[in-house]
Amino acid sequence: MVFGWNKRSKDSINIGKKNNQYFVHVPTATLKSRTAQLGEQQGIEFIDTEEYYTSKASFLDADTLPTFGEKPSGWKASGKRIKRGLYRDSKGQLINADCNGSANIIRKIKVTTQQLAKIARASLSVPHRYFLDNLSKSCRKHCEADFNPCNNSAHESMFF
Numbered sequence: 001m002v003f004g005w006n007k008r009s010k011d012s013i014n015i016g017k018k019n020n021q022y023f024v025h026v027p028t029a030t031l032k033s034r035t036a037q038l039g040e041q042q043g044i045e046f047i048d049t050e051e052y053y054t055s056k057a058s059f060l061d062a063d064t065l066p067t068f069g070e071k072p073s074g075w076k077a078s079g080k081r082i083k084r085g086l087y088r089d090s091k092g093q094l095i096n097a098d099c100n101g102s103a104n105i106i107r108k109i110k111v112t113t114q115q116l117a118k119i120a121r122a123s124l125s126v127p128h129r130y131f132l133d134n135l136s137k138s139c140r141k142h143c144e145a146d147f148n149p150c151n152n153s154a155h156e157s158m159f160f
Contacts, residue, residue, distance in 0.1 A: 001039045003032055004051030004105035006068070047109055054104035055081065055097065058089045065108050 005028055036046040050068060057063035058079035066075060078090040079100075087097040 001035070001044050001046050002102075002106055002109055003035060003046065003048045004054060004102075004108075005032060005048065006050055006052060049105060049109045051101070051105050051108070053077075054108065055101040057104055058087070059100050059103040059107065060089045060091075060093065060095065065104060 032048060036048075039046040052068040053065055053071070056077040057065055058077060061078040063077050063079075064072075064075070066072060079088055081087050081097050082094075085097050087095050087100045089095065
């Protein structure tokens with residue numbers, strides 16, 4: 001399980017009086033630690049990483065993913081989020097924006113884990129919903145069967 005977050009990203013933000021009341025008080029660190037604890041109990045590996053630029057960059061175009069504070073001057077994403085939940089890549093393909101960001105977060109940790117599940121266009125366009133409080137072992141095995149890791153050289157030739 002990969003958890004992408006930006007430490008202290010909500011400090012001193014101003015997104016309106018009402019929105020601040022709803023958004024700023026979401027305890028992300030508590031959510032992260034509880035998710036890690038539940039994953040550990042179920043035997044699921046937990047990896048956390050920063051998620052800067054993962055929503056702007058296009059996964060399908062294999063845009064570079066700079067880390068916070070190290071963005072090269074002139075860096076520009078090849079795609080664009082056109083509205084809530086929808087992302088258009090440089091070729092005009094529409095994909096789910098959350099899936100694009102999630103795939104980029106996984107790409108960021110690829111160096112650490114040396115494994116990256118083969119992600120197809122169908123899985124980016126039509127995300128599956130899983131309820132974390134109700135995952136049986138059979139459901140986890142089914143998910144693992146759908147996303148078998150591929151060797152790095154084959155994957156790099158496809159996306160990078």
